[in-house]
Amino acid sequence: MLQYRGYPFTGAVLRPDGLVRWRCTRRGSYGCNVWIEVNDQLQVLSHHNHHTHAPQRYVMIENGLYIRM
């Protein structure tokens, strides 16, 4: 899972150009069609569409693990 600006992303897909595309986790329940593209330095290079819902608060409790507050 990846968190960006308060929104959790999942479903990483490695593209042929080396970027990884992540989709918002609320795609199913909210019909949210946001996706971002991240390079191997975890820098978000592009952000597409707008969220249809408010951000959620997650706190990192361990490397790569988050809990919802």
Ligand SMILES: [Zn+2]
């Ligand atoms: Zn979203």
